[in-house]
Amino acid sequence: MLSNLKDxxxxxxxxxxxxxxxxxxxxxxxEQAVVLELRVSQPDIGxxxxxxxxxVKAIRLLLGAAGSKAKKRIVLEIIE
Amino acid sequence: xxxxEVEGKTVEEAINKALSELKVDIERVDIKIINEGKAxxxxxxxxxxxxxxxxxxxxxxxxxxxxxxxxxxxDTVLAKIKVDGETKIANEGNKILIDINSTDSALxxxxxxxxxxxxxxIVNLMINKEIKNGLYPGITLEDKYKIIxxxxxxxxxxxxxxIKMAKNLADKVKESGKKAVLEPMSAHDRRSIHMALQDTPxxxxxxxxxxxxxxxVIYPAES
Numbered sequence: 340m341l342s343n344l345k346d347x348x349x350x351x352x353x354x355x356x357x358x359x360x361x362x363x364x365x366x367x368x369x370e371q372a373v374v375l376e377l378r379v380s381q382p383d384i385g386x387x388x389x390x391x392x393x394x395v396k397a398i399r400l401l402l403g404a405a406g407s408k409a410k411k412r413i414v415l416e417i418i419e
Numbered sequence: 420x421x422x423x424e425v426e427g428k429t430v431e432e433a434i435n436k437a438l439s440e441l442k443v444d445i446e447r448v449d450i451k452i453i454n455e456g457k458a459x460x461x462x463x464x465x466x467x468x469x470x471x472x473x474x475x476x477x478x479x480x481x482x483x484x485x486x487x488x489x490x491x492x493x494d495t496v497l498a499k500i501k502v503d504g505e506t507k508i509a510n511e512g513n514k515i516l517i518d519i520n521s522t523d524s525a526l527x528x529x530x531x532x533x534x535x536x537x538x539x540x541i542v543n544l545m546i547n548k549e550i551k552n553g554l555y556p557g558i559t560l561e562d563k564y565k566i567i568x569x570x571x572x573x574x575x576x577x578x579x580x581x582i583k584m585a586k587n588l589a590d591k592v593k594e595s596g597k598k599a600v601l602e603p604m605s606a607h608d609r610r611s612i613h614m615a616l617q618d619t620p621x622x623x624x625x626x627x628x629x630x631x632x633x634x635x636v637i638y639p640a641e642s
Contacts, residue, residue, distance in 0.1 A: 347499035354492075354545040391630065394544065397537035404526050404534045405500035 344405055344413060348375055351398060356383035372412040375402070379417070387417060422474035429456060430469040437473035449474045485546065485555060486515045489566045492542050493517050502527065504570075515566045517542075524570040532577060536605065539568040581608055582615040585637070592637045593621040601635040603628065609635055 427433030456469025
């Protein structure tokens with residue numbers, strides 16, 4: 340049921356970066372939390388984080404809304 | 420569609436005349452050659468001028484497409500976060516308003532509207548990236564399209580509440596002669612308050628602080 344959140348992150352991030360083929364999201368399911376590990380190409384990292392982390396913060400907020408519906412905590416990590 | 424007929428000695432000359440009259444590049448027009456023209460004997464006798472019809476092309480992508488695309492993005496995100504909602508578009512100049520009708524509107528709004536704001540921010544980023552990538556010929560970032568996402572009239576209610584609160588505070592400042600510091604707000608919210616209070620006598624408003632800490636301070640006006 341939560342795999343659509345992995346899709347959500349891919350959908351948004353691929354639309355923001357210059358190298359969408361290099362975007363991948365790995366989902367790690369825990370009991371109360373779901374960790375989404377996001378990988379993008381090195382030059383695209385800034386495009387995902389944004390100034391003062393504004394972009395990643397916005398994605399996390401959307402994930403938070405989805406998580407509260409699914410009663411899970413969603414953690415988004417950007418892996419370098 | 421704007422269309423003009425232009426004559427020239429040759430087809431090329433006629434087209435160039437038309438382009439300078441319409442003030443556009445050749446890619447932006449459709450050209451129909453009505454008469455190729457003929458050079459007459461000895462240059463003049465029996466010459467027929469070339470005649471072309473030149474019309475401006477409709478922009479390939481219009482604001483309607485951009486709105487439809489924004490709606491698709493919003494619908495897709497809603498489906499992925501499993502929120503049932505019906506979206507409606509309204510265009511107002513270069514603003515595209517997408518209203519989400521949903522029983523989960525509280526969830527979409529989030530604390531102090533921050534989830535809704537985040538959603539709006541992401542959709543604008545995605546659309547702007549597409550504009551930048553040239554997916555909408557005829558539309559550039561300079562056109563400053565802005566997608567506004569609302570749900571169940573939240574944005575309007577919020578602005579009303581905000582202004583009411585600011586007016587109450589302004590009254591207190593006037594009475595007490597002491598400044599009032601508001602909590603940090605987005606540029607949009609600060610603007611609403613500055614505008615609402617700009618003609619209120621006895622006080623003045625300033626924005627202070629940096630970045631996400633920027634907040635309004637209402638001062639008693641010096642007399």
